[in-house]
Amino acid sequence: MNPCKQSFPSKATALVSVALFSIALVSISWAAVADACQVPVFRYALERWPADNYELVVLHDGPLGDAESKLVEHLRASDHQSSVSANCGVRLIEAATLQDEQLKSAWAKHGKSGKPVLVSLYPVTAQEVPDRLIAAAPLNSESVGNLVDSPIRQEIAKRLVGGESAVWIFVPCGDPKQDEVALGNLTRFVQQNEQSLELPEQEEVEDEQALLEQSAIDLRLDFSILTLRRDDPAEQFLLKMLLASEPDLEGLDQPMAFPVLGRGRVLYALVGKGISELTIGLASRFIIGPCSCQVKNQNPGFDLLMAVDWEKKIGTAKLSDPLPETSAAPVLLTIPPGRNAK
Structure with missing residues (x-):
């Protein structure tokens, strides 16, 4: 199996408006494509991206x-x-x-x-x-x-090493109307993406069937949602990690959603009206798309602090190959906003 050479988004920057609406613009860079690796992003991240300390x-x-x-x-x-x-x-x-x-x-x-x-x-x-x-x-x-650890983080790890593509953390704001709408949108569009999207074709991967049989983790398209209550005493540090990850989140009285993949890597926050069909779809397509061989920290997001022996749980049979030593220069693109988008 050849090393992966296709890239995926490498940098996300949130810019927040001080006007009536807050708008997050995420800039993503893609490296030039050579022989595409068909292992999905979420699986490559799980197998090849150690969590930062x-x-x-x-x-x-x-x-x-x-x-x-x-x-x-x-x-x-x-x-x-x-x-x-x-x-x-x-x-x-x-x-x-x-x-x-x-x-x-x-x-x-x-x-x-x-x-x-x-x-x-x-x-x-x-x-x-x-x-x-x-x-x-x-x-x-x-x-x-x-x-260092908490029940929700353990559940996230359990689901990710169980083969789920990503786990969405939903953080209610406490306003029943806002929370009901946001969770309803998140649930509907996550399920919609799970049913309509497809994993990259695996037939091009050499010895794919043999690798799948050896792997302890199924390769499938599967999303789920966990709710993190702001008043949960066992999850206060997890909440702080999420809310401190962008400059304005702690001051926003709106529901939020954070997609988590790999070994606990959070991509970015979707907030309020930004929890939409468009932004959930963009995140989902990124997560299940063909993998990149760029180094992890050139890509969006940050790692959660989690007490998990990932290597032991993943096992030695992996679908992806290690990161190649060189990569092409990025080309900058802009995707639509993930916060308060209409």
Whole structure:
């Protein structure tokens, strides 16, 4: 089987209007196409895109107490070097030695009592997030509790390694009328795409049938929806990761939808009237289209922090080939808005 050489969207940038309507414009780059790989984007992402590591930084002034040390050990027992294999690393930094302005600001705001502060940062490769800082809070059982893992994240992982093309996270705003319309649209158009779209033809892939038989994961077109309530105490860090991923989301009192594929990669947010047939269709066609061999971080989105041993769950039999060493220069395109689109 030849290495994949076809590309797919490589960069998304949201621009929000300050007028009556907020409009997100997403710019996507495509590399030139050589011999197209017929493995769908979602499957290539699952097999070949390791999740980027978050940084969990403990700021402290002096030695940690016993309870605080146990909390740090709890975090380290889940990091990327542990058997839990969460995509994160843990660092301890003395407040007096801080050089990073963002960390200095977090300590100044939350470290006034002199007690340790836990700061969570997006991966350094998450180029599209407006600010790497997700949250800063006193180091305690509450701030550590569901930081690395949560029930919804485990369910997302279960569905993705079970063969689903993508899982849509629906975040209600609390207004029954808005939420009913948005969830109805999301459900209807996700089901419509599931029924009308088709996976790339697989007959061109050498030894395709043998690979499918060896793989532990079925290759199929399958979408689902999970609802994340804003008041769910077990999902507060997941909610923060989603809402902090774009500059304006936390201030919007509208329902939202986030498509997740691969190893927990969120493409972007659809908000309010932007949860439409057009934008859901664009995201769905991207997700199930022929794969790209561009590096992951030249493509839209960011990875969620999840405690999943992806390699173990995926297995060794893979439909895709590794990333080739070279790629062609991108050609910029613009797709319609994903937020508040009519």
